[in-house]
């Protein structure tokens with residue numbers, strides 16, 4: 001053993017300056033003008049489209065780019081341009097218009113006191129509409145509360161969705177869930193949880209199940225950028241990469257998680273897509289207000305999954321144009337009119353401009369489609385309201401409250417039901 | 423003295439403690455700039471600075487882990503979990519770490535943290551904005567569990583929680599944030615102003631742990647409650663005309679066994695009320711304690727009035743919520759038994 005003493009004159013590894021706790025701050029707050037000067041979207045068509053079987057290392061740059069197809073003049077350009085016929089494009093536009101019309105109306109009826117709560121996806125309609133069209137109707141979706149467009153696009157009856165929002169006698173969920181927490185096995189739409197993030201890792205398990213059984217259905221999951229801070233995001237990435245699960249994992253980066261800007265979720269030094277790199281999972285960062293780009297990215301990721309090449313992480317860069325929910329007031333934490341300044345525009349306007357540029361659409365047709373969507377919503381609403389709204393009309397029977405806790409009702413629930421007199 | 427809502431009283435407690443102790447810091451989802459979804463931390467960031475009251479990512483496990491680490495460093499973190507229903511991702515840090523750190527390190531490391539979180543029903547929040555999970559946590563050795571029922575107690579107990587050297591789960595009855603609630607949901611909403619316990623000192627004071635509050639004296643039956651149910655129980659007691667003694671526990675753990683024992687041994691009857699599901703709820707513990715301490719004085723079986731053993735169903739808010747009618751019936755049954 002050496003008897004050499006430690007060199008007591010060596011400098012201590014102390015900091016020269018006091019440490020400081022860093023707390024990220026958004027650039028702008030209420031009362032200030034919106035400022036997106038640090039976000040300059042690249043030209044549409046500028047990002048290469050690799051083969052789905054390309055090694056993940058080669059795809060790394062895609063996690064920092066922004067895949068865009070629709071340019072500012074409404075042209076669809078570049079390698080990611082999906083060759084969709086005009087009628088499919090109109091179907092996409094229709095899906096988004098129906099979603100917006102549904103949201104607007106349901107938000108208003110919430111304000112009239114007919115439901116306890118509502119959440120819109122205004123400005124983010126392309127997220128669900130494009131994915132629903134790019135995926136197979138049989139693929140299993142694990143959404144958040146902001147992908148109501150999946151149900152609408154997959155043809156789930158609007159009226160049933162309204163009955164859920166009203167918790168009335170025809171609510172398929174028997175009044176048990178808060179409004180917008182839909183569920184439909186038939187529509188491949190997993191039951192929405194109030195607890196953020198949980199669906200992301202469950203989707204991986206579902207996909208592993210499908211792979212285990214040698215099935216042909218893949219899974220798709222969505223998560224808000226705020227919720228990627230939950231462990232579930234990381235469970236999903238870990239399991240999906242280890243088992244090469246056939247799953248399309250999408251982060252909807254709509255810039256805000258209630259009052260916190262995206263920098264609170266990720267420190268602002270990297271993209272959400274870039275998180276996939278550490279897991280060896282290919283990632284695409286995509287213009288989330290560009291219907292065609294989302295369609296193409298989802299189709300690409302789905303093809304990877306279907307070819308046993310494993311998971312893909314997609315980050316959709318979009319903007320939550322309205323409040324978090326009917327309980328929220330965004331003017332308290334972000335600049336007024338920030339939505340209008342959002343550099344990626346509005347998904348409906350952009351697809352509309354594209355169809356017009358193609359010569360396949362005009363203003364009159366657009367107005368007619370809008371009117372048709374509003375009419376459909378009006379008719380469904382009348383029927384749903386006739387059954388009941390929160391606090392009036394027909395409700396599910398109260399005895400159902402004690403059902404489905406277990407498959408068979410145990411003695412204590414039978415007793416409690418009797419005690420409740422229902 | 424000022425008239426405060428429970429939200430204002432909690433805000434005042436945090437404000438006072440941030441002012442008194444530079445080692446106190448407040449963080450959680452949306453608590454910084456915005457001031458929290460229930461506005462409890464409103465203005466604190468502006469007044470005390472960005473690093474004393476700040477927003478966190480949506481990561482309850484991370485929030486608790488950070489609080490444990492800060493506690494180990496020597497700070498007194500006060501964290502907010504946006505709804506008690508969202509505490510589950512943090513449960514490992516709370517149960518395996520915060521609650522046991524003192525014991526496993528032979529008191530070398532401690533976790534003097536407070537977890538504030540709104541709990542309970544009455545707001546049509548459905549199954550993930552209405553739960554009352556207190557019983558999960560009173561079961562954990564090393565945790566203290568506090569539930570105030572008035573603005574005055576909310577502030578004094580929160581100050582005591584922040585000064586406590588052990589981890590404290592501080593559950594806030596969200597239905598009481600802006601006014602007392604009798605459980606008669608069809609009546610107009612009442613504000614705190616005019617309620618005697620809304621009179622709250624603006625500066626520092628504590629309400630000690632382990633001291634229940636006898637909010638209504640009586641000799642016929644003892645009713646044990648906490649949080650929102652204190653007010654519902656008082657309404658039920660009025661309705662029956664029975665001479666009910668209503669005890670507001672204030673701290674579930676440590677529980678004030680002396681006050682409970684003295685009361686039940688005198689009245690010989692006991693009704694226990696909570697919103698949480700019945701099976702293995704805190705009422706079961708209270709019932710066992712009463713039985714162990716008052717068996718020879720009991721004149722009737724102990725009765726529990728609780729939420730049903732189902733998830734909290736959105737549309738059946740008022741069928742689920744143990745309202746004054748059910749409590750009144752239990753009081754009559756126990757007195758007539």
Ligand SMILES: Cc1ncc(C[n+]2csc(CCOP(=O)(O)OP(=O)(O)O)c2C)c(N)n1
Nearest residue numbers: 146194195196224225226227256257258508
């Ligand atoms: C586990 C959990 N923590 C907190 C909440 C409360 N909460 C509901 S939505 C939300 C913000 C989510 O933001 P993000 O994931 O970005 O999705 P967005 O709402 O923007 O679509 C929060 C904090 C919750 N529902 N679940």
